[in-house]
């Protein structure tokens with residue numbers, strides 16, 4: 001029997017596509033090669049699933065630096081408010097945390113996965129786990145179905161490819177869909193890691209002197225080879241044994257990747273503003289006043305309570321200030337030097353962890369070849385794409401799952417309508 005719609009991939013985009021297609025009257029088969037569906041969703045948000053973000057649409061789009069504007073139409077059809085309403089309709093209450101991040105009240109990603117799976121089942125979708133797709137079948141210039149890895153063929157009027165990117169492949173996202181897109185005539189823009197920890201060869205990283213040290217509410221800036229500021233992100237970060245991680249580092253990571261490639265240089269300069277709320281002259285005044293009041297104390301002790309203790313010797317070394325020097329022996333120039341490093345602590349990045357270790361894959365199916373209103377391929381009738389396989393990537397904060405749900409909904413709905421339009425022609 002020929003299905004109306006086959007959806008390949010049971011991540012957030014594929015699950016939502018299955019719900020949308022079946023609620024628009026299609027007979028749907030949902031295939032996933034894994035033993036369970038929604039594996040990446042189940043580990044998302046540190047196991048809590050940052051399911052969407054409460055910000056206004058324009059803000060959502062600003063937080064999707066990888067082609068967020070492409071999502072205007074999709075978000076107007078199924079945006080964050082619809083996602084919240086959808087889950088509330090399934091009895092899953094969401095709560096808002098800092099920066100608009102929305103989580104299930106249960107704090108368990110599995111609540112979200114289970115709710116989606118139950119709904120897919122309830123809507124009569126034929127769910128088939130352990131079904132690895134080897135190829136999408138194209139015949140006479142349109143989609144005809146899929147070929148499974150065991151050689152069986154399943155026929156369908158429309159196929160939705162929701163196979164995700166190439167990051168964290170043990171969840172099933174191994175990039176299979178890119179090949180089928182190419183076979184249909186699509187261009188795949190270069191894939192690269194985004195939202196990924198940054199590496200550095202600097203001695204302070206290699207000696208692990210700062211490993212495990214967290215910095216709260218700092219500002220991290222990425223500079224290009226000509227000394228121009230590329231981006232600044234505010235947030236927390238942590239020093240690791242290979243470099244830096246944490247929200248601010250993840251947000252900056254794609255700029256490091258792109259600048260390394262563009263400049264051809266071995267390193268990219270990052271600076272950390274440890275006191276973004278205070279202008280340099282204010283900070284200088286405060287520091288000097290504190291030191292003056294405790295004039296006999298060594299600078300390393302004055303700085304305790306102002307800076308994390310482990311950072312003090314590193315900072316003094318960078319600023320070339322002796323640890324034991326006291327107020328009377330610190331020149332104005334030295335104070336300025338110290339404040340300069342506190343406002344722009346330098347670290348040279350030499351790369352990032354790999355695409356496999358990234359939270360999100362940058363690049364993907366070229367958006368010029370996709371209709372933003374329907375997620376239909378402009379190359380192959382009956383073929384639809386949704387989720388991370390597209391050349392879309394957002395910052396961490398619920399933006400990627402939002403993009404997956406939104407494009408999934410639009411792809412599923414339109415795949416259903418396309419298959420029905422074929423039936424009515426027959």
Ligand SMILES: Cc1cc2nc3c(=O)[nH]c(=O)nc-3n(C[C@H](O)[C@H](O)[C@H](O)COP(=O)(O)OP(=O)(O)OC[C@H]3O[C@@H](n4cnc5c(N)ncnc54)[C@H](O)[C@@H]3O)c2cc1C
Nearest residue numbers: 009011012013033044045050133164172387388398400401
């Ligand atoms: C650790 C981690 C935490 C994250 N946390 C968040 C978060 O809290 N909020 C957020 O917005 N984003 C988060 N992300 C990103 C987000 O999870 C992804 O962007 C999202 O899951 C992409 O959804 P998708 O449906 O496109 O693909 P995926 O979720 O990658 O799903 C693809 C599915 O396709 C299946 N598949 C692949 N190839 C085949 C094949 N040949 N045959 C059959 N099936 C196949 C796979 O088995 C898989 O189930 C996180 C990512 C990671 C790695």
